[in-house]
Amino acid sequence: MITILQQHSAALLVALPLLFAFLTPLTAKLNAKLSKLVIFIGLALITLTAAIVSFDVFSTGTKLYVMGAELPSVAKPASLTIPVRIIFEIDAFSAFMILIAALIAVVACVYSLRFIKESTSKYYSVFFLMLAGMFGLLSTGDLFNLFVFIEVLSLASAGLIAFRHNEVESVEAAYKYLIISSLASLMILFAIGILYGQYGLLNIAALAKALRFSFVDVVALALLVSALAMKAGSVPMHFWVPDAYSRAPAAITALLVVASQACLYALFRISFTLFGAFPLIQLIAWAIIILGLLSMFVGVTMALPQKDIKRLMAYHAISQTGYMLLGVGLGLLANNSAMAPFGLKAMEGGIFHIMNHAMYKSLLFLTAGAIIYATGKRNLDELSGLAKKMPFTTIFFIIGAAAIAGLPPTNGFASKLLIYESAYMFNPLFSIIAMIVSVLTLVSFVKVFCAAFLGPELKELADVKEVPKSMLLAMLLLAFFVLLFGLFPSFVVKTIVEPAANALLNQAAYIGAVL
């Protein structure tokens, strides 16, 4: 059993969520209790598979899975020069992202237990579909599958954003999200078509080796980078982020954060691996850095005047995405130059920040969801004095806010320090902007804290109670990881972040695993 699970774990990572997406509504027709059990078994199996995959990759190196082949780990028969089958290629960076996605999926599922009261079977069905899209996007080694999984992810996300379809704002947000995502994925498909037309290849590794960087390839690159940057939510293509994040149920918002980061993963995969040998890659690096700086600044300044608590946090998500873009963009800029050691540090900071961001941002969205669940209000003007009524939520909010503002000793500080100090070596201006943005982040969370948790208790909020235990458990899990990673950052960086950064930089290894 375990050996089969281990051998086929890469395929099961996508197959299991698909299976349970189908089983959940089916069993709900028979028995509601049975359906709950099926959901739990499904989530446990998926998490186990994700853990096995990540452990395998971190201990033995890049994992290949060839669909339909006799031996799943052999990319192609010796008689062929190019791989023809669908290949999943999971390197350290993919495994890193899979770990994050699995963790947030568990947390979101635990949180949803009491948070989602009606049509649960539909909710979990689409939830599993979203996981399938996410894991597929993170593990595929094939450009066309990248498109398919992005589409699966967007469709499932749009369905879940519109989950509260009796509120017209949710449907409007889902409509906007769906238009933007399908535009982005169609542009990605167009770029894939351009590349396929020239080289007749879809495999990322084989294509990376064959690319000759003609003018048409450059068109494809521009389309891919801008479309994936839009899906990742970078300024000035970020307008869908506050709409979608603020209107989705809180647990889904946490998962949407990871979905955006999966698209960030695809952006980095394209720019580092597919176009890694492109002579003008520095132009792309500068584009990513500029997008990152813009996202940081515009995101945080737009967050300051917000009144809707989740919309405020959504703008912060944009601003934090800027840090990742800046860090990894600097790594791309310095690749194969004299600045490479600092570039590596900046990349480690950016990649570490992806993980930290997924944790503290999900934690903050879950606390915002808890406030909305308990009070039924999302406008900060109508909230006051919640600290006495919801003490645990308050503590979790403080931990999350300290982490996003980069206060020591939380995990946000460790990754931001890595970015500040390495960005300083490139241009002091980068660090200065990053620090100012951090201060403004703190300022805006002080506002949320003072307005919602401190102050006198309001009459209309007199009967507010602490949220159910399962929701607190989900938040506790994230808060625990935020503090744990804050206290032992060097251990995390050494064991999983550094392999991920090196996997991204080492284009030859990614190609060599297939060819």
Place this chain on the structure above:
Amino acid sequence: MILAILETGKGFWEPITFLAFALLVCLTVFIIRMFGRKGFTYSKDKARAFFSGNLADENSRVKASDYFWGFFEAMKPYYNLIMKIHTGIINDYVLWFVIVASLLLIALTLGVFQWV
């Protein structure tokens, strides 16, 4: 391994040492506090709340939208511009994507032809 120092390129970061130091500071503060006057009692008179020089109402509060008024007043030109961009109309969202994609394409095209 677990307690290793995190090298950050120009400096380093070690949270355990930081925590130990923070604990030391807390201890010092506590010791200094012990030298204080004994027998202090809390009463409402000693902790009256003032708001802009006037005695404040117990239940008065600053609304979230009134925070940082000075900052927004100073940044008004910037906020007028940036709020105008955030229209909330789906067509504008698409327009921004087209603008960014074409800017990137132009930059890359210029680069390619110079490079060829």
Place this chain on the structure above:
Amino acid sequence: MIENIHFIAVALLIALGIYTLIFKRNLIKIAMGISILASGINLFLISLGYRAQGIAPIFTNAAIAASEVQAKMVLPAPQALTLTSIVISLAVTALMLSFAIIIYQKTGSLDATKSRRLKG
């Protein structure tokens, strides 16, 4: 010129789709814009795989000699891609239209400039 007519059609369809997305204010027309864009890209994919006088890539009982396979048989990948992409765009269109229906039911309007309760 004439042999590249399908690529011209592709460019026209994509331009039309993007024009619709930017300038049309009706939510259903915007959904149509996405569909037109998808058709343009599907046409692009399928015309990449076109080969004059090609035959289907079925090796069993093939009517041609093994030496001719390289020259005559059509690669099946673009067709497979197009089929997948058509299925996906069908799902996207259905979802977009159902959202538009709900928005119309709740607000009585399909105007994108009015459908901006989320902004700022």
